[in-house]
Amino acid sequence: HALAPLGGRWGAPAAASAKAATAVALFATPLQWFAVAFFLSAIASGGLARLLREAKAFQPIRAEGPAKHSASRTKTKTPTAGGVALVPAGCLAALIFTRAADPATNAVVVCTLLFLAIGFKDDLGKLRAKNNDAGLSPRVKLAAQVLVASAFVGVVAALSSADVAPVSTTVTFGFGVVGALWEHFLTGQVTGLSGITSLAVSMGRLYYALAAFAVVSESNAVNVADGLDGLAASLCAIAFVALGVVCLAxxxxxxxxxxxxxxxxxxxxxxxxxxxxxxxxxDSGSLALGGALGAVAAAAGGWAVFPLFVITLVFVAEVLSVIFQVGWFKWTKKRTGEGKRLFRMAPLHHHLELGGWGEVKVVSILVAFGAICAVVGVAVAGG
Incomplete structure (x- = not known):
């Protein structure tokens, strides 16, 4: 493997080997990775959808959600647990192309499948009870996520210590890219006079706590965002490709x-x-996809964590909208005796829906913003 980034930039040996590999791969191999996984997922998902529809394994609609969702015959008669098809399809394609030869990637695959198992257990409980509030309790679900994430980062740390898959524990914040772009916008050249520079923070073993947090938080963030047709899947497609580019570079x-x-x-x-x-x-899909995003960055090293959160900024905004909504409601109720809301409804996509935007428009806008975040995230990775 090439060297981890040094001082906010990739080391010279890393840059040389990465550029040589990427020059070949970007026009061939990554397209094959994407295409094979696409077709495996599409075929498996189509078959699973038919089986689940025959079994009447329909998604119970959340009572607290928008009224038009509960009233929609389409949504109330839609099968769930599609992650059982899509997640293994992606994992299988990756294992085929890597020949299961990289221990760190194999660990990411196992972590992803364990998050899939947690999500499937939750989906199964909801389907059996025909109630969206059934399934795993929030505490049990979180405990399981933390357990899997902790075990995973333990493996990452062990592989790094054994020099099998070295991990940089220096977290790099690529603000220098922002400074360079700002200077170029103002003067037409990069002068270094903006004062906006990159920051590298050496975390040592604390990095692994941050890595576990990234895995768990991304898992829950994607889960929160999975509330509109195509939203989470579209954002994940963009985020994974962007994160893949970061890893290749x-x-x-x-x-x-x-x-x-x-x-x-x-x-x-x-x-x-x-x-x-x-x-x-x-939850089979959302918990696993989010966990996979965090796991890839965690296994890559500190230089990938900040770009991860930039790339997945829409997911971050979605989960923060829920946290702020609950916190503000509790605080105002304690102060005034009456709870107030910051948003019409949390998470953010429902707030936009209740503001008069149609479902397709909300998804289109958030996905477009997600694409912008992905480009910025890739840019700051080399900052």
Whole structure:
């Protein structure tokens, strides 16, 4: 593997080898990774949708959600747990192309499948009870996520210590890219006079706590965002491809392969999940996809964590909208005796829906913003 980034930029050996590999791969291999995963996911998802529809495994609609969702015959008769098709499709494609030869990527695959198992257990409970509030309790679900994430980062740390898959524990904030772009916008050249520079923070073993947090937080963030047809799948497709590019440029080609394959699988799932959806991914899909995003960045190293959160900024905004909504309601109720809301409804996509935007418009706007975040995230990775 190439060297981890130094001082906010990739080391010279890393840059040389990564550029040589990427020059060949970007026009061939990554497209193959994406395409194979896309078709595996599309075929598996289509078949699973038919089976689940015959079994009447329909998604219970959340009572607290928008009224038009509960009233929609389309949504109330839509099968769920589509992650059972899409997630293994992406993992299989990645294992085929990496030949299961990279221990770190194999660990990411296992972590992803364990998050899939947590989500499937939750989906199964909801389907059996025909109640969206059934399934795993929030505490049990979070405990399971933390347990899997902790075990995963333990493996990453062990692989790094054994020099099998070295991980940089220096977290790099690529603000220098912003400074350079600002200077170029104002003067037409990069002068270094803006004062906006990159920041590198050496975290040592604390990095692994941050890595576990990234895995769990991304898992829950994607889960929160999965509330409109095609939203989570589209954003994941974009985010995985962007993260794959970051990994390729940083010299971690196997992790890049996994990420791009998962992006292809997410895009393939849109065959059944685009509006009007004929199947939802359920917690099986959302928990696993989010966990996979965090796991890739965690296994890559500190240089990938900040770009991850930039790339997935829409997911971050979605989960923060829920946190702020609940916090503001509790605080105002304690102060005034009456709880008040910051948003019409949380998460953010429902707030926009209740503001008069149609479902397709909300998804289109958020996906467009997600694409912008992905480009910025890739840019700051080299900052």
């Amino acid at each position: 940083g010299g971690r080609a196997e992790l890049g392969c996994f990420a791009i394959a998962m992006g292809g699988a997410s895009a393939g799932f849109l065959v059944v999940n685009r509006h009007p959806a004929s199947m939802f991914m359920g």
